[in-house]
Amino acid sequence: MKIYTCTCGQTLFFDNSLCLRCGAEVGHCPVCHSLNPLHALSDGTYRCGNPACNAHLQKCTNFSEHQVCNRCVVVPEGEGTPDAFCDCCQYNQTIPDLSVQGNWEKWYRLEAAKRRLFYDLNLLNLPHGTAASGFYPPLSFDFKADVIPSVDIWRSMGNEERVYTGHAHGKITINIREADEVERERLRVDMGEAHRTLIGHFRHEIGHYYWEILIRGSHEDAFRAVFGNPEKPTYAEAQNTYYSLGAREDWRRSFVSAYASMHPWEDWAETFALYLDMVSALETAMQIGFIAPDEYDLSNMDRMITQYQRLGVGLNEMSRTMGLLDMVPEVMVTPVIRKLHFIDERCRPHRGVAPAFPHQFIS
Ligand SMILES: [Zn+2]
Ligand SMILES: [Zn+2]
Ligand SMILES: [Zn+2]
Ligand SMILES: [Zn+2]
Known part of the structure; x- marks a missing residue:
């Protein structure tokens, strides 16, 4: 997560809607993708306070009316009404x-x-x-x-x-x-x-x-090879077994969580959540200077996993020092790493990155 800076020099965080130093209202600008002071205009709209941007903005309705959002939408040039809600x-x-x-x-x-x-x-x-x-x-x-x-x-x-x-x-x-x-x-x-x-x-x-987007109808065979067959047992059967008997004893050997062991679809969702945890935690660590910029490398999943494990050991000790829950409780056993790679392979094309394993996971 990026840390932002107000034009007055004060640090701004992702959720802020007010600068505590200069008192300016701040909001997320969808044009310069940054959190900036909002300069109010007489008609109730705003200008992005980033001098290099100056976009004509309106607050998202959930920002102006309910104060549960801090994002803006662009006011179209000329005719047309801006979107009521942000992205x-x-x-x-x-x-x-x-x-x-x-x-x-x-x-x-x-x-x-x-x-x-x-x-x-x-x-x-x-x-x-x-x-x-x-x-x-x-x-x-x-x-x-x-x-x-x-x-x-x-x-x-x-x-x-x-x-x-x-x-x-x-x-x-x-x-x-x-x-x-x-x-x-x-x-x-x-x-x-x-x-x-x-x-x-x-x-x-x-x-x-x-x-639904990355697997259904396109990579279901490859999914089955990595996560197992989602039809045998069916989801309903797997759910009944899980809630009557509990998770299988040896879930730690192959799954990221007990719940992941219920059914291949839950395994995918749990591992996908871990993938997002990892990307998000490393990006934040890079933004705040805990790791060097080149240590956050989305194109190299092995490196990401190693970095996340290394960071996790430190963060867990910090959590224990403060009496909090472990921040990175997951143990990255080989089957989980394989599943993370599979998820990454499916995500890579969307950011224009070539597959890392062109011959793996193809069936
Ligand atoms: Zn300020
Ligand atoms: Zn802007
Ligand atoms: Zn909004
Ligand atoms: Zn689920």
């Missing part, structure tokens, strides 16, 4: 009910995590688009709460009242309970997970979306 908010289909106390705070955290997800996807130049733009499969987000009757609690709480975090045909649903820190930590402990974070949910669910 991240345009994907929202359902937002939390803001008349419910506490939901604004949850939504704010969800949007902050989602913006970081798009930052990662842009690093990798991975494609995504809305239904309105004609992109297939269209991506969208539903942020929903469980509807559990508060009066008639004796009533059956069927599926229709439970919201499951998941992905289906480009629609990512997140139960907003995940944005409640106490609830999320309770779930993490109940499920025996090393981490449970909002950004982790987004990285996992977007993994399912990219299975």
Whole structure:
């Protein structure tokens, strides 16, 4: 994650909407791809404060009306109205009910995590688009709460009242309970997970979306060779086994997490999330000077993995020093490294990088 600088010299962070030194409102400019002061114009629009850019901007509606975003959209020259929503908010289909106390705070955290997800996807130049733009499969987000009757609690709480975090045909649903820190930590402990974070949910669910784009109908045989056959057992069978018997004993030998061992699709999504964790952590480490610029090399996956392991050892010790959870809990066993390479091979063409293993993974 980049660190930005206000024109007054103050350091700005990705989520800032105000400079604490000069008091300027700041926002993300989609033209110069930077966080800059916003110079207000008399008609309610803005100029990007980067003198080299000076783009004519308008705040995203979720910025101007709800303060859960800090991004801007371009005001078209001449005729035409600017988009109401920024490049991240345009994907929202359902937002939390803001008349419910506490939901604004949850939504704010969800949007902050989602913006970081798009930052990662842009690093990798991975494609995504809305239904309105004609992109297939269209991506969208539903942020929903469980509807559990508060009066008639004796009533059956069927599926229709439970919201499951998941992905289906480009629609990512997140139960907003995940944005409640106490609830999320309770779930993490109940499920025996090393981490449970909002950004982790987004990285996992977007993994399912990219299975649709990078694998379905084009590389399914190669996928099977690396992750196993998703039809045997079926997803429903695998799910039943996992929730009745738990994860297989030896999952650590081949999988990044216990949940990954449930079914090849979950293995892909868990490993895809690890891939995004790794890219994101190394890019941040490079931006803040923890590693040298040439140590963040997206074209060399072996080097990335080695760097991430090396950084992980240090970060885990730092976490332990401060009494926090290990920052990099994953153990990179050979099968996991092979899966990471497979994911990277599928992502590389989108950033114009040739395959590293032209003869591997082809079936
Ligand atoms: Zn400033
Ligand atoms: Zn700009
Ligand atoms: Zn926005
Ligand atoms: Zn999943």
